[in-house]
Amino acid sequence: xxxxxxxxxGTATISPIHLFLNADIIVxxxxxxxxxxxxxxxxxxxxxxxxxxxxxxxxxxxxxxFWKAEDIDNFYTSRRxxxxxxxxxxxxxxxxWRRSTSGENIDRDGTRSRLATALxxxxxxxxxxxxxxxxxxxxxxxxxPFVGLFGTVWxxxxxxxxxxxxxxxxxxxxxxxxxxxxxxxxxGLFAAIPAVIAYNRLSHGINRLEARLNRFADxxxxxxxxxxxxxx
Numbered sequence: 001x002x003x004x005x006x007x008x009x010g011t012a013t014i015s016p017i018h019l020f021l022n023a024d025i026i027v028x029x030x031x032x033x034x035x036x037x038x039x040x041x042x043x044x045x046x047x048x049x050x051x052x053x054x055x056x057x058x059x060x061x062x063x064x065x066f067w068k069a070e071d072i073d074n075f076y077t078s079r080r081x082x083x084x085x086x087x088x089x090x091x092x093x094x095x096x097w098r099r100s101t102s103g104e105n106i107d108r109d110g111t112r113s114r115l116a117t118a119l120x121x122x123x124x125x126x127x128x129x130x131x132x133x134x135x136x137x138x139x140x141x142x143x144x145p146f147v148g149l150f151g152t153v154w155x156x157x158x159x160x161x162x163x164x165x166x167x168x169x170x171x172x173x174x175x176x177x178x179x180x181x182x183x184x185x186x187x188g189l190f191a192a193i194p195a196v197i198a199y200n201r202l203s204h205g206i207n208r209l210e211a212r213l214n215r216f217a218d219x220x221x222x223x224x225x226x227x228x229x230x231x232x
Contacts, residue, residue, distance in 0.1 A: 023180040024158050030151035030184050037140050038191040044133050045198040052205050055085065062086045063216055085126035086216055092122035093220050108228045115224055119217040127210050134202060141196035148188020155181025
């Protein structure tokens with residue numbers, strides 16, 4: 001019975017809530033900051049993952065419909081209000097095409113160059129939008145371990161202060177403070193590891209989407225270039 005009580009007491013001592021409540025005020029602030037960073041990180045991860053999945057699927061459908069369309073102008077008119085990246089790239093190309101071919105004398109080389117610039121700029125804008133707040137994941141992934149380490153160092157300093165004050169080197173005196181300090185490091189890793197993994201995966205997804213948009217823009221540019229030759 002006595003052994004069971006000791007085990008139960010030890011389990012309660014190392015519980016996260018107990019470690020937080022008994023930590024130094026500075027370590028508590030570190031823990032709360034890391035917990036908030038972890039919650040913020042997961043909200044960004046979930047939101048971006050769902051957004052990327054919806055965007056990728058909708059873009060695939062949009063591009064399939066576009067290449068099946070017989071009239072680009074009618075297709076663009078029917079999809080003008082779409083906020084998909086492919087639709088915005090298409091809109092930038094159509095707008096530049098109409099401006100460059102509205103006069104009597106058409107500069108074909110200049111039109112091709114301006115079309116490529118307009119399409120490239122539209123892709124860059126869409127990628128910037130999709131990359132929004134990913135820098136937060138990178139920041140949390142690189143900073144959180146050091147913040148947790150700061151909490152650990154502070155907690156260990158407090159433990160050594162307790163040793164000096166009590167003049168007692170018994171492990172029971174320093175163990176609670178060290179456990180609280182190490183818990184801060186654990187929270188730092190808990191915040192950092194998902195942030196780093198998600199940043200790499202989401203960045204990879206955005207790079208793939210950028211490549212897909214570039215292929216779409218290249219195909220659209222080639223279509224308009226052939227149209228210029230037909231108008232010769």
